[in-house]
Amino acid sequence: MATLESTVDKTASTVVPLHPLLARRWSSRAFDPDHEVTDEQLAALLEAARWAPSASNTQPWRFAVTRRGTAEHAAVLDTLAAGNQVWARAASALVVVAARTTGADGAAQPWAVYDAGQAVAHLSVQAQAEGLAVHQIGGFDRDRLIAVLAADDVVPLVVIAVGLRDEPARLAEPFAQRETAARVRLPVGDLLLPVRVRQEG
Structure with a gap:
């Protein structure tokens, strides 16, 4: 059986050392x-x-957890874009992440989506610690996914495939090639924004 350690090593090439849970995390298909x-x-x-x-x-985060082999998993899988269904069907679980964008009093919660993203980031690092891989999927039919969820007060944001990483050779193309491609990120310098300082006088 495949293990997280036995498959392709895509540890991030970083300017300064990162915690291994962060450096070794990547989105497997x-x-x-x-x-x-x-x-x-x-x-x-x-x-x-x-x-x-x-x-x-x-x-504000809410989750719908479905396991492979259940009707719930099949229902969520069916809302994904066809290209994502090809590989996501093998995942052990599909987790729908949604956010409550209004509070119990009806007031808007403007940071709900940002906060839900933080929750997913925590989840992904914990998955790495558990020896699991996750892949966040944005390609889904929002209206169909809303219909699948038994809640009318949330906004679905992403579906997360969770499972044990497998060998890329099992994937059809173009996914197998993407699995072994190098990880690329912009340098930190390209991410920094200047701050305008108002001159007095």
């Missing part, structure tokens, strides 16, 4: 179709997300 994620692992992922920071502690 190759998932072991025989792997089953445990209740304890799923609980750890959700617990990590639960303890993410949020504006005024509003905790």
